[in-house]
Amino acid sequence: MSAASPKAALHTLRFLGGRIGGLLVTLLASSFVVFGALYLAPGSPITFLTHGRSMTPDAIAQINEQYHFDEPFLLQYVRWLGGILQGDFGRSILYKDSVGSLLGQRIGTTVALIALSALLVALIGLGIGIFSGLKPGIASSALMGVSTAAMAVPTFVAAVVLTLVFAVELGWFPVFGVGEGPVDMLYHLILPAFALALASIAFVARLSQAAIRQEITADHVQTAISRGFPYGVVVRRHVLRNASLPVLTVLGLTLAGMISGTVVVEQVFQLNGLGSLLVSSVQQKDFPVVQAICLVYVAAFIVLNTVIDLAYSVLDPRVSVGGGKS
Amino acid sequence: MSALLEVDGLSVELPVAGEYRTVLQDVSFSLDAGQTLGLVGESGSGKSMTVRSIAQLLPPGARTSGSITFDGASVLDLRGDALRKFRSRDVSMIFQDPRAHTNPVRRIGDFLTEAMRVNGRVPRREAERRAVELLAEVGIHDGERRLRQYPHELSGGLLQRVMIAASLAVKPRLILADEPTTALDVTTQSEVMAILARLQREYGMAMLFITHDLELAAAVCDETVVMYAGAMVEHQASSRLHTDPLHPYSAALMQARPEIERRVPRLPAIPGHPTSAFETPDGCAFAPRCRFAEDACRAALPAFERVGDGEYSRCRRAEELRGQLLVPAVVSHEEVVR
Numbered sequence: 001m002s003a004a005s006p007k008a009a010l011h012t013l014r015f016l017g018g019r020i021g022g023l024l025v026t027l028l029a030s031s032f033v034v035f036g037a038l039y040l041a042p043g044s045p046i047t048f049l050t051h052g053r054s055m056t057p058d059a060i061a062q063i064n065e066q067y068h069f070d071e072p073f074l075l076q077y078v079r080w081l082g083g084i085l086q087g088d089f090g091r092s093i094l095y096k097d098s099v100g101s102l103l104g105q106r107i108g109t110t111v112a113l114i115a116l117s118a119l120l121v122a123l124i125g126l127g128i129g130i131f132s133g134l135k136p137g138i139a140s141s142a143l144m145g146v147s148t149a150a151m152a153v154p155t156f157v158a159a160v161v162l163t164l165v166f167a168v169e170l171g172w173f174p175v176f177g178v179g180e181g182p183v184d185m186l187y188h189l190i191l192p193a194f195a196l197a198l199a200s201i202a203f204v205a206r207l208s209q210a211a212i213r214q215e216i217t218a219d220h221v222q223t224a225i226s227r228g229f230p231y232g233v234v235v236r237r238h239v240l241r242n243a244s245l246p247v248l249t250v251l252g253l254t255l256a257g258m259i260s261g262t263v264v265v266e267q268v269f270q271l272n273g274l275g276s277l278l279v280s281s282v283q284q285k286d287f288p289v290v291q292a293i294c295l296v297y298v299a300a301f302i303v304l305n306t307v308i309d310l311a312y313s314v315l316d317p318r319v320s321v322g323g324g325k326s
Numbered sequence: 327m328s329a330l331l332e333v334d335g336l337s338v339e340l341p342v343a344g345e346y347r348t349v350l351q352d353v354s355f356s357l358d359a360g361q362t363l364g365l366v367g368e369s370g371s372g373k374s375m376t377v378r379s380i381a382q383l384l385p386p387g388a389r390t391s392g393s394i395t396f397d398g399a400s401v402l403d404l405r406g407d408a409l410r411k412f413r414s415r416d417v418s419m420i421f422q423d424p425r426a427h428t429n430p431v432r433r434i435g436d437f438l439t440e441a442m443r444v445n446g447r448v449p450r451r452e453a454e455r456r457a458v459e460l461l462a463e464v465g466i467h468d469g470e471r472r473l474r475q476y477p478h479e480l481s482g483g484l485l486q487r488v489m490i491a492a493s494l495a496v497k498p499r500l501i502l503a504d505e506p507t508t509a510l511d512v513t514t515q516s517e518v519m520a521i522l523a524r525l526q527r528e529y530g531m532a533m534l535f536i537t538h539d540l541e542l543a544a545a546v547c548d549e550t551v552v553m554y555a556g557a558m559v560e561h562q563a564s565s566r567l568h569t570d571p572l573h574p575y576s577a578a579l580m581q582a583r584p585e586i587e588r589r590v591p592r593l594p595a596i597p598g599h600p601t602s603a604f605e606t607p608d609g610c611a612f613a614p615r616c617r618f619a620e621d622a623c624r625a626a627l628p629a630f631e632r633v634g635d636g637e638y639s640r641c642r643r644a645e646e647l648r649g650q651l652l653v654p655a656v657v658s659h660e661e662v663v664r
Contacts (some may be wrong), residue, residue, distance in 0.1 A: 027619075031500070033531075042435065103479050218426075219421065219426035219427045219432070220426065220427050220428055220429040222383060222421075222427065222441075223419070223421060223427045223428065224429070225383065225413075225417075226381050226383055226413055226419040227413065227414060227418075227419075227441050227445075227492075227496075228409075228410040228411065228412070228413030228414025228415070228441075228445060229410070229441075229444050229445070230410065230444070231441070233444055236431075237432070237440075238429050238432075241429075241431060241432075242429065242430070242431055244528075245431075315431070315475040316431055317430075317431055317433075318431075318476070320429060
């Protein structure tokens with residue numbers, strides 16, 4: 001497969017086109033599920049809007065005219081989808097504001113939280129994994145033991161324990177909020193990010209350790225050693241490069257898993273991100289907001305998976321572009 | 327002239343389930359520059375362990391005794407940089423399964439030029455030019471294209487040629503070939519073997535050639551060592567091994583081979599099953615399966631002794647039985663009836 005040949009380039013283009021097409025179809029299907037699920041959910045948003053009071057038919061008709069609750073399901077869905085395609089996520093029932101601008105105000109916090117968590121997973125998780133994979137011994141066994149325990153800790157427990165110890169008892173970090181300005185925000189987000197990342201750090205550490213241990217005994221590594229390469233070259237070019245393949249897959253999946261974890265963490269640390277907005281919107285039956293956030297989460301998940309898929313086919317030449325192992 | 331490689335009294339123990347087990351005992355031979363020595367034996371006889379000891383590629387925890395001398399330097403004492411230099415310049419290993427022994431995510435070009443670039447600090451273009459030359463030497467003429475391919479895109483035979491080309495890249499003085507053709511089909515085998523033998527002559531390299539194919543050993547090697555249960559049982563010129571074996575085990579192996587010219591009703595098999603060094607009884611390891619064994623054979627391990635000029639055997643009856651070892655065993659009653 002030479003990059004220069006037009007045939008290969010066409011092949012790659014078709015592969016990319018297929019992936020992006022698949023991504024769009026999945027997004028469409030999930031938008032339908034998201035919308036449909038909320039349509040079927042018990043409780044009517046009208047009840048919330050009227051605060052439980054009985055309203056005149058006129059008033060109800062006015063609400064329906066604004067929010068289209070009286071239309072058939074499919075029409076509502078198409079109207080909603082059409083709006084989204086034009087960048088309009090509808091209006092929040094609770095805040096009387098456009099959903100788009102509500103999300104816009106809060107998405108930054110969530111993205112920063114996930115990015116910081118991903119960084120922690122990559123630095124600490126891979127760091128521990130590589131160290132204990134290459135240097136078996138007491139330290140490595142201890143780290144793996146701690147990792148196993150950490151993997152079993154649910155995000156909400158981690159969040160509460162971390163708050164109690166580092167924010168309340170030791171006072172090293174703020175208890176809640178996002179602070180003012182980027183630096184203060186980073187400081188405020190360290191504890192939440194760590195709570196969100198803890199299980200993933202442990203998981204990635206264990207996985208990369210196992211991948212390295214397996215790769216280091218591979219026959220081709222023996223070849224590299226027999227050719228008299230320095231340890232660093234053998235490890236870098238043959239052990240880590242090959243062990244990165246399974247780790248990459250799982251790294252992508254854990255990252256996607258952390259997206260849903262933000263709901264819990266933002267709630268515990270009172271961060272004004274998408275997760276806490278989702279929780280309050282569900283409680284208040286603010287359907288347009290719930291639908292929009294769910295769609296954003298699903299989209300992020302799918303895009304992330306596609307990116308991992310693409311990265312995999314770049315990193316592993318055996319995975320031929322166009323699918324399947326040859 | 328002293329030998330290029332001298333192995334003297336080499337014994338190896340490996341930790342298996344917490345206890346040390348002997349896998350190699352008292353292996354001694356020497357190899358001159360440009361000479362080929364064959365190591366023949368069945369699986370578990372210690373051929374690979376012998377070769378791995380020389381490149382210091384034994385599994386972790388292995389205990390070795392005896393000595394290995396390469397060009398006057400003690401190989402077993404090499405550590406760190408000196409060991410890396412020895413591995414990168416003096417010896418080169420060709421493995422049995424080229425597919426498992428090449429990194430699947432790196433290109434052929436990478437594999438071929440890596441040694442030159444890492445150890446020799448040859449610039450990339452220069453190394454690639456040399457790699458194409460090397461590929462031409464092993465009969466691959468579209469080298470430019472091959473350099474950009476990955477191992478899984480090449481056939482086994484082609485990949486083994488690449489492996490041979492890679493081992494030539496550093497112009498080693500000794501090639502350790504660990505069953506280089508076993509994983510290949512028969513036609514490819516002979517092609518690869520011809521290439522290897524020719525290049526070895528041209529480059530004037532010594533070669534330690536492991537195989538379980540006696541014909542191949544006879545064709546390629548100047549001398550052959552036959553191993554059984556971690557010990558050498560016979561060492562003599564390859565040309566005479568077939569007609570005049572010095573150990574009942576070698577003789578039994580010869581008889582167990584089918585011949586193209588002659589039809590035999592049933593191939594004589596060696597009774598019993600192969601044993602490893604650590605589970606052999608006192609005395610001669612082959613005694614339980616040997617049709618010439620006497621009580622004295624089972625009493626103590628026979629010494630590896632000189633029988634004639636350049637001829638050694640670990641059979642205490644070697645001289646007495648010489649010439650009779652290949653006489654077919656008495657046909658049993660059962661076979662007469664059939």
